[in-house]
Amino acid sequence: MLEIKNLRVKLADEDKLILDGVSLQVPKGQVHAIMGPNGSGKSTLAYVLSGRDGYQVSDGSILWNGEDLLAMEPDERAAKGVFLAFQYPMEIPGVATMTFLRTAVNAVRKKRGEAEFTTPEFLRRARAEAARLSIADEMLKRALNVGFSGGEKKRMEILQMAMLEPTLCVLDETDSGLDIDAVRVVSEGVNRLKSKDRAMLIITHYQRLLNYIIPDRVHVMAAGRIQKSGGKELALELEQTGYAEFNNRAA
Amino acid sequence: MTVAITRTKAEQGLTQNFEAVAAKLPGNPAVAEARRAAIGAFAALGLPHRRLEAWKYTDLRSHLKEALPAAVADAPSSLTRAELDAALEELADVAADRMVFVDGVYDRGLSQAGVIAGVRLAPLAASLASPASEAELNGTIPGQEAVLALNTAFMTDGAVIDIAAGSTLASPLLLVFIRTGSGGKRLITTRNLVTIGEKARATVIEAHLNLPGAAAGHSNSLSQLTLGEGAQLAHLKCTIGGDGESHVASLLPVLAAGASYRAFQLTAATGLVRNNVGLTFAGEGGKADVSGCFLGRGSEHIDTTLVIDHAVAGCESRELFKGVLADRARGVFQGKVIVRPDAQHTDGKQMAQVLMLSETAEFDSKPELEINADDVVCGHGSTSAEIDPDLIFYCRSRGIAAAEARSLLIESFIGEAIDKVTDEALNPALMAMARRRLVGLGT
Numbered sequence: 001m002l003e004i005k006n007l008r009v010k011l012a013d014e015d016k017l018i019l020d021g022v023s024l025q026v027p028k029g030q031v032h033a034i035m036g037p038n039g040s041g042k043s044t045l046a047y048v049l050s051g052r053d054g055y056q057v058s059d060g061s062i063l064w065n066g067e068d069l070l071a072m073e074p075d076e077r078a079a080k081g082v083f084l085a086f087q088y089p090m091e092i093p094g095v096a097t098m099t100f101l102r103t104a105v106n107a108v109r110k111k112r113g114e115a116e117f118t119t120p121e122f123l124r125r126a127r128a129e130a131a132r133l134s135i136a137d138e139m140l141k142r143a144l145n146v147g148f149s150g151g152e153k154k155r156m157e158i159l160q161m162a163m164l165e166p167t168l169c170v171l172d173e174t175d176s177g178l179d180i181d182a183v184r185v186v187s188e189g190v191n192r193l194k195s196k197d198r199a200m201l202i203i204t205h206y207q208r209l210l211n212y213i214i215p216d217r218v219h220v221m222a223a224g225r226i227q228k229s230g231g232k233e234l235a236l237e238l239e240q241t242g243y244a245e246f247n248n249r250a251a
Numbered sequence: 252m253t254v255a256i257t258r259t260k261a262e263q264g265l266t267q268n269f270e271a272v273a274a275k276l277p278g279n280p281a282v283a284e285a286r287r288a289a290i291g292a293f294a295a296l297g298l299p300h301r302r303l304e305a306w307k308y309t310d311l312r313s314h315l316k317e318a319l320p321a322a323v324a325d326a327p328s329s330l331t332r333a334e335l336d337a338a339l340e341e342l343a344d345v346a347a348d349r350m351v352f353v354d355g356v357y358d359r360g361l362s363q364a365g366v367i368a369g370v371r372l373a374p375l376a377a378s379l380a381s382p383a384s385e386a387e388l389n390g391t392i393p394g395q396e397a398v399l400a401l402n403t404a405f406m407t408d409g410a411v412i413d414i415a416a417g418s419t420l421a422s423p424l425l426l427v428f429i430r431t432g433s434g435g436k437r438l439i440t441t442r443n444l445v446t447i448g449e450k451a452r453a454t455v456i457e458a459h460l461n462l463p464g465a466a467a468g469h470s471n472s473l474s475q476l477t478l479g480e481g482a483q484l485a486h487l488k489c490t491i492g493g494d495g496e497s498h499v500a501s502l503l504p505v506l507a508a509g510a511s512y513r514a515f516q517l518t519a520a521t522g523l524v525r526n527n528v529g530l531t532f533a534g535e536g537g538k539a540d541v542s543g544c545f546l547g548r549g550s551e552h553i554d555t556t557l558v559i560d561h562a563v564a565g566c567e568s569r570e571l572f573k574g575v576l577a578d579r580a581r582g583v584f585q586g587k588v589i590v591r592p593d594a595q596h597t598d599g600k601q602m603a604q605v606l607m608l609s610e611t612a613e614f615d616s617k618p619e620l621e622i623n624a625d626d627v628v629c630g631h632g633s634t635s636a637e638i639d640p641d642l643i644f645y646c647r648s649r650g651i652a653a654a655e656a657r658s659l660l661i662e663s664f665i666g667e668a669i670d671k672v673t674d675e676a677l678n679p680a681l682m683a684m685a686r687r688r689l690v691g692l693g694t
Contacts, residue, residue: 052648077648078648083648090641092642094666104646105650107651108649
């Protein structure tokens with residue numbers, strides 16, 4: 001279970017709070033969505049969960065399976081099962097995708113006390129998973145994300161997610177910039193990973209993605225707080241009314 | 252008005268040291284005369300210093316505090332094959348014909364160059380003694396360059412390689428220059444004369460290294476490379492000595508029409524290293540790729556200076572240098588591309604990129620285009636940056652520890668340059684040698 005309590009966060013070099021008392025619980029086996037207008041703090045929450053530098057937590061806590069996530073380095077969090085699918089996946093010139101995947105998977109397995117995959121075993125798994133996401137073998141040989149289209153980069157994030165077998169998946173605007181076919185492929189990839197041992201947090205501006213990945217709970221975030229929570233129908237409601245209500249509340 | 256020229260201790264010492272060894276240096280009387288003329292030229296020039304544009308960032312005059320006794324062929328070396336192979340690292344496993352020079356002197360026992368059809372291999376010392384050497388030396392003292400004059404004055408040995416027209420070498424030629432430190436600190440001076448005949452093909456690897464713990468010293472090396480029409484030469488230079496004080500190398504390829512020269516330098520030596528490439532396109536349709544990777548730590552100083560002279564039309568030049576600088580290391584890149592008035596359809600591209608791993612490292616980059624023709628495509632660029640913290644975070648968010656993420660990113664950075672070497676044995680060898688030198692860098 002992910003338990004966020006009264007989380008207050010600001011940028012390290014600014015005074016303004018971006019997250020102003022976020023509280024949220026995501027039990028294992030559930031998919032929660034966080035929706036909200038631009039600038040509401042959604043992406044900040046994703047980064048703080050994954051341990052990016054540059055943020056300062058002034059109050060509150062994040063527990064993952066009872067452990068204090070905030071005390072861990074980003075790579076330790078990954079070993080504990082945290083995975084962030086980036087809104088803007090990064091390009092790493094000169095590192096073949098397959099090399100990157102293997103380095104990451106073996107690093108995580110080692111930290112989890114699992115045996116590293118042998119090369120043939122790893123290649124077999126990576127290729128099989130890639131095929132499910134319609135990622136060609138040839139792309140796995142290319143430098144990670146370099147020259148990939150928006151859709152290819154997002155599929156690559158899901159491939160990494162599948163290979164790293166996380167238990168807390170945070171997807172930050174995974175549908176942004178994708179056409180409808182790409183949204184479908186990516187969503188199917190995410191849905192395959194749903195399991196009773198896995199908690200998922202889907203961060204999205206639009207309701208569209210939630211047609212494909214059905215959430216158990218929807219939370220509306222604005223002005224750095226969860227303003228409203230409800231079932232999946234809340235997403236459809238928002239599609240009708242927009243975020244105006246919450247923007248007003250924030251002001 | 253007469254200006255009194257004050258010579259430094261090192262400059263005076265070099266001239267004096269020449270007198271001390273002149274009688275022991277190899278060569279016929281004509282060679283001896285050329286040496287004497289060269290030391291005279293040096294005495295007038297002095298060591299290059301920062302007020303000379305080409306030496307702006309590498310002030311050899313202030314760097315060389317003393318002149319070291321010049322190495323000569325005196326006692327036979329006791330270096331063993333096992334010691335040599337250990338010093339060669341991965342290069343020892345590359346199938347190659349070898350010529351080995353220990354402290355500047357050819358070592359027949361360690362060399363293993365069989366008879367190769369269409370190839371003449373000879374140690375320079377023997378060649379200098381023969382009457383033909385006058386022709387070989389002719390024109391080998393280009394311009395008024397002090398380091399070249401010193402090379403002529405002090406050269407003890409080197410490889411003379413002559414590949415007949417149309418011949419293709421099956422294996423690379425590995426030229427090893429190893430410093431053992433025997434006899435103390437020395438100036439080691441070598442010269443290679445490489446001639447690749449028309450449509451001939453070869454790979455020549457120069458490895459400049461030292462035995463672990465060998466006394467430091469100075470070295471001056473020169474490679475003159477003459478490529479005939481349509482000739483192809485791959486030329487690697489690995490400068491990986493760990494206990495050097497200074498290593499000044501001059502590489503002077505001249506390309507006839509349609510010739511192709513692919514050079515790569517891996518430099519990770521201690522002290523001061525200067526690789527000076529002066530490349531001339533003498534015939535149309537030539538292609539050159541001069542690339543490299545330099546890794547500096549401590550207070551190392553690594554200077555790459557290129558002058559690419561498009562003297563004729565229709566030639567293509569590419570340069571890609573990647574450096575990684577840690578601690579107080581200093582990197583210098585000077586890349587000058589000259590396009591002569593008649594050199595239309597010149598295609599030149601140059602890039603120098605450095606990763607700075609510390610705030611005290613320094614990179615001086617001076618790309619220069621001197622274009623005198625109007626129908627050309629030329630470009631250059633230079634960057635220096637730290638490792639992108641966002642990329643490190645991305646790697647860490649995938650479970651890769653910080654140190655491993657840094658290594659991965661540094662390796663990928665230099666990998667782009669090392670991939671210029673496409674040979675299936677040499678590429679991984681160079682990568683492994685570079686990787687060994689990245690351990691602990693900037694962490």
